[in-house]
Amino acid sequence: MPDPAAPAAPLTVSAAVAAELEQHADHCFALMGNGNAWFLDAVVRRGAIALTAVRHEAGAIAAADAHHRASGRMALASVTYGAGFANAVTPLAEAAMARVPLVVVVGDRPTTGARPFDIDQEAVALAVGAPTVVVDPAAPAASARRAAERALVERGPVVLAIPYDVAHAEAPPEPMTGRRAVGAAVPAPDAGAIARLADDLARAERPLLLAGHGAHLARAAEPLRAVAAGTGARTASSALGSGIFDDAAAHLGICGGFASERAALAIEEADLVVVVGAGLNAFQTRFGDAFSPHARVVQVDVAEAATHPRVDELVRGDARAVAEALLAALEDAGVRPGAGWAEAGLADVTGIHDERPDGDDAAVDGRIDPRRLFRVLERILPEDRVVVQDGGHFIGWAPTYLSVADPSRLIMVGTAFQTIGLGLPSAVGAAVARPEATTVLVTGDGGALMGLADLDTVIRTVRRGVVVVCNDAAYGAEVHQYAVRGVAEAPMLIEQADFAALGRALGAEGAVIETIDDLALLEAWLATGAEGVFVADCRISREVVAPYIVEVREAAMRAAR
Numbered sequence: 001m002p003d004p005a006a007p008a009a010p011l012t013v014s015a016a017v018a019a020e021l022e023q024h025a026d027h028c029f030a031l032m033g034n035g036n037a038w039f040l041d042a043v044v045r046r047g048a049i050a051l052t053a054v055r056h057e058a059g060a061i062a063a064a065d066a067h068h069r070a071s072g073r074m075a076l077a078s079v080t081y082g083a084g085f086a087n088a089v090t091p092l093a094e095a096a097m098a099r100v101p102l103v104v105v106v107g108d109r110p111t112t113g114a115r116p117f118d119i120d121q122e123a124v125a126l127a128v129g130a131p132t133v134v135v136d137p138a139a140p141a142a143s144a145r146r147a148a149e150r151a152l153v154e155r156g157p158v159v160l161a162i163p164y165d166v167a168h169a170e171a172p173p174e175p176m177t178g179r180r181a182v183g184a185a186v187p188a189p190d191a192g193a194i195a196r197l198a199d200d201l202a203r204a205e206r207p208l209l210l211a212g213h214g215a216h217l218a219r220a221a222e223p224l225r226a227v228a229a230g231t232g233a234r235t236a237s238s239a240l241g242s243g244i245f246d247d248a249a250a251h252l253g254i255c256g257g258f259a260s261e262r263a264a265l266a267i268e269e270a271d272l273v274v275v276v277g278a279g280l281n282a283f284q285t286r287f288g289d290a291f292s293p294h295a296r297v298v299q300v301d302v303a304e305a306a307t308h309p310r311v312d313e314l315v316r317g318d319a320r321a322v323a324e325a326l327l328a329a330l331e332d333a334g335v336r337p338g339a340g341w342a343e344a345g346l347a348d349v350t351g352i353h354d355e356r357p358d359g360d361d362a363a364v365d366g367r368i369d370p371r372r373l374f375r376v377l378e379r380i381l382p383e384d385r386v387v388v389q390d391g392g393h394f395i396g397w398a399p400t401y402l403s404v405a406d407p408s409r410l411i412m413v414g415t416a417f418q419t420i421g422l423g424l425p426s427a428v429g430a431a432v433a434r435p436e437a438t439t440v441l442v443t444g445d446g447g448a449l450m451g452l453a454d455l456d457t458v459i460r461t462v463r464r465g466v467v468v469v470c471n472d473a474a475y476g477a478e479v480h481q482y483a484v485r486g487v488a489e490a491p492m493l494i495e496q497a498d499f500a501a502l503g504r505a506l507g508a509e510g511a512v513i514e515t516i517d518d519l520a521l522l523e524a525w526l527a528t529g530a531e532g533v534f535v536a537d538c539r540i541s542r543e544v545v546a547p548y549i550v551e552v553r554e555a556a557m558r559a560a561r
Contacts, residue, residue: 013140014162015042016171020144021103022048024152025076027432028105029054029063029425033080035107038167040078049076052432052461055453057084059425061091061157063457065100066411066429070386072217073433074101074152081107081164082117089128090419092157096129097416101151103144108134108161125159132159137166141174186302189317189325197298197315198329200272204296205340207233208270210255212284213240214277214301215319216407221245223323224276230330232337234349236267238278239399243406253353256284257548258400260355268292269344276300277319280308283548287555356400361516363541370394370470370540372516374401380523381466382438386430390414390423390451392444393476396546398468402440409437421450424458424467431462439465445494446475452502458533459508465533466522467508469499472542479542480549481556503535510535 011019017039021028027050032040043049054060057079064077075095079088085106095102109118122132133147140162147160201207209228215221221244228235228250235245236255245251252263259267264286273295278284280299285308291297299311300322306314315322341347359371374397387402389395391414404410413426423443431439439462448455448469458465470476475492483489500510511521513536525534 010170012038012042012167013135013137013169013171014038014167015046016140016174017105017135017144017160017162018042018046018049020141021076021105021148022046024148025049025074025103027052027067028076028078029060029067029429030078031055031057031060031080031084033084033107035081035084035164035167036078036105036162039105039162052428052457054425054428054457056425056451057087058091058422059428059451059454059457061088061095061102061104062413062422062425063429063432064102065091065095065098066388066413066426067433068100068102069411069413070408070430070433072408074103074148076103076105078105081109081121082119085121086119086124089124090417091413091422092125092130093128094414094417094419094422095157098413099155100157101155102157103147103151103160104130104157105160105162107167108163110165111137111163112165121159121161130157130159132161135160135162135166137163137169138172139174140171186318186321187316189315189322193313193315194322194325194329196313197274197326198333198335200296200298201227201231201233201274201326201330202333202335204231204272205338206270206344207231207272207274208236208252208267209233209245210236210238210273210275210278211241211244212238212276212278213407215244216241216277218277218319220276220319220323223320223327226327227323227330230327230337231335232341233274234266234270234341234346236263238284240410240412241278241407242399242410243404248350249348251353252349254400256286256290257551258283258396259286260353261547262355263349263352264290266346266349266352269346270295271340273297274300275311276323280310282555285310286551359544363543365541365543367472367539367541368513368516369544370397371401371544373538373540374398376516376519377468378402380519380526381440382526384436385409385438385440386411386434388413388423388427388430388439388441390426390441390443390447391418391420392447392470393480393546393549394442394444394470394540396548397470398442409434420444420447423447424451424454427465427467428454428457428461431465435463441465441467443467443469444476445469445471445473445497445499448499449494449497455502456506459503459506462533464531466526467499467503467533467535469535469537470540471497471499471537472540474542476542477549480545481553484553499537500535503533508533508535510537513538
């Protein structure tokens with residue numbers, strides 16, 4: 001037994017970094033290598049930060065990213081130097097584009113200079129939007145604190161690099177903060193801008209409130225709901241804002257490419273669109289066609305400039321603060337709901353967002369119609385669920401057919417950078433953040449094969465989960481955008497893989513779902529209440545095209561003319 005009277009072992013540089021990061025994060029996702037071995041040793045021995053080991057460096061970053069999106073807490077990941085760091089670049093770019101506060105602790109070249117297998121990691125990270133803080137062996141805790149505060153203030157990933165030759169060196173005495181870093185201070189909303197927006201809402205005949213994930217992060221749902229009720233506005237959300245609005249009679253669902261046909265037509269009726277915490281990307285705006293050309297568009301955001309040329313005025317400020325100030329201004333002015341939406345035949349829009357084709361049990365090629373698949377999954381999957389979405393053609397189904405209770409329960413890692421293959425590790429991060437819920441991963445066969453290493457991590461770590469593989473034996477998005485235009489189809493096709501067998505080989509339950517009736521196997525497993533993971537290898541048709549991909553294809557063809 002250790003002698004309690006013996007002096008404590010000296011703190012190493014890696015341990016000092018870990019001790020400081022304990023003030024800012026509570027979970028780390030990592031793959032160990034030479035460059036980060038001492039840091040992960042310190043994390044495990046100290047015990048204040050929980051550790052989940054993944055099987056691919058990309059998985060470490062993606063899992064941490066998803067953990068933040070599901071929990072709101074600062075993300076923390078760790079990989080080694082060189083090839084390990086290079087493997088993590090794609091999800092690092094995704095985190096930067098999605099503005100995820102993330103610290104990635106990496107090994108780095110020694111202070112004496114680069115070795116033959118070292119690369120300029122700082123330049124690589126900066127190229128995808130992530131700055132680097134190199135740990136100063138004379139002040140390792142201060143270096144870690146600077147990285148955490150920068151990630152939170154700038155809302156983006158920061159690489160924290162520990163030079164290899166100092167990772168296990170003794171650290172000098174250094175004060176710890178004993179506090180968590182906080183995000184950037186957002187300026188208070190301008191009173192004049194609030195007054196103009198209140199006047200816009202008072203004069204609008206058919207106002208629309210569109211909320212995105214930024215509104216959720218700001219906890220603005222309650223005041224936004226009150227503004228909608230007080231003005232008679234119809235509401236909509238981005239895909240990542242799903243669940244913010246709860247008045248079924250006023251809600252039009254997801255705006256943009258994921259909107260139902262009648263909801264999209266209703267959104268075009270708005271004469272004022274107030275966009276709160278949504279970036280107005282191409283998908284949210286249906287490539288410019290979502291709103292009437294005569295509508296006034298006002299954006300509420302913390303950004304210093306409007307994020308889309310369609311915006312007529314930017315009201316800069318925290319979404320909740322703006323919504324609360326706006327609500328007070330409307331009450332002071334005595335604004336009451338108008339009759340514009342009723343006159344347009346949209347007094348009650350209950351169910352309009354869900355007016356989507358049910359599909360048939362089987363498509364013309366005999367494989368499952370994905371629309372019917374997700375209708376049935378909506379019924380049989382537990383309500384207490386977190387839906388994690390990989391990238392691919394099939395993103396047109398899960399966010400539109402599967403409901404979630406709030407925006408933190410729909411995780412779409414990969415959409416900012418337009419990548420696939422991050423779904424499996426994203427499910428790991430979401431499940432750690434929300435262990436009480438059933439984690440539902442929706443992935444394609446292409447993305448699942450790309451990230452297959454972390455199927456093991458899902459099965460090892462997810463308390464209760466369902467992996468739905470939309471298996472069409474193809475890269476469906478490419479088939480529907482390019483094969484139809486005469487591009488050679490052979491590189492777009494994938495040999496039929498048995499993901500149920502792969503899952504069972506690693507310890508999961510699983511079944512090949514070739515017909516809608518086969519979903520009874522998943523339903524029976526869910527009914528047992530068993531913990532573990534079920535892999536549903538769903539053989540879907542590639543003859544059914546998601547509406548959003550039709551818009552993507554048409555937009556590309558217009559641009560090519």
